[in-house]
Amino acid sequence: MTDKKSNAVMKQVLELGPVLLFLAGYIYLREETLTIGGRDYDGFIVITGLFVPLLIASNAALWKLTGKVSRIQIMTLVMVVVFGGLTVWLNDERFFKMKSTIVFGIFAALLGIGLARGQSWLEFVLDGAIPLTHAGWMALTKRLTLFLVGMSVANEIIWRSFSTDVYVAWDTFGQMAAMFAFFISQSGLMNRHWEEEGDDKTDA
Structure with a gap:
């Protein structure tokens, strides 16, 4: 019973954690401009770039914990990877938005x-x-x-x-x-x- 409760809590953490970390990271970096590889990126784009691998990792951990990931979560992950990647690559926040x-x-x-x-x-x-x-x-x-x-x-x-x-x-x-x-x-x-x-x- 304790294991089930622990798994349920961990599932919630894995599902909501990336979103909350994205919000916290944006609040921290929203006024910042970082130079990476000789190119300037504003805070939103930097945190988007960090959010993509974080979401991939959380879904992988969720799959390992529960044995499955919903079709909606898979679709969302694919879209985040595609549009998050375009946002960072083209340095244009409109793609993620x-x-x-x-x-x-x-x-x-x-x-x-x-x-x-x-x-x-x-x-x-x-x-x-x-x-x-x-x-x-x-x-x-x-x-x-x-x-x-x-x-x-x-x-x-x-x-x-x-x-x-x-x-x-x-x-x-x-x-x-x-x-x-x-x-x-x-x-x-x-x-x-x-x-x-x-x-x-x-x-x-």
Whole structure:
């Protein structure tokens, strides 16, 4: 029992630790300009460069601890590596800032393709973790698709219209809070479509 609790705590540390360290590093370096290899980099780009290997290491440790990494975590890691790498290589913070726009957009597009085929790819992504009926998965997927489109638009507005400080707050806490609020708001739908003994309830 103690081992399970320890593993649960370690899992939380590995999932949230990189984000919190990114925030702390940004706060510490945001006013700094560092010269590396004869090239000047501002604090945001330096901490982005450090965040990429940190996230890779945390996902590797998470996989070793639990034996698996979710599809969403793998997708996020790939996008961070690609756009974080471009940010450092081209010395342009815009690439990292547009990362969430593209991630949310890709997920919305994929879910939309699944819906057009009469399928809920959200159920596949979540490995069927929630015991919902087919109608429930379809309704939740439709709502999440619209929500992700909104999140993609919101990210574009925020990084283009506000300061880097505002963007970092949005990227580290705002997006997480918005996702949490969305799923909490869907509790009524989930209750109506909770699958018990094969029953399928219709969406209201």
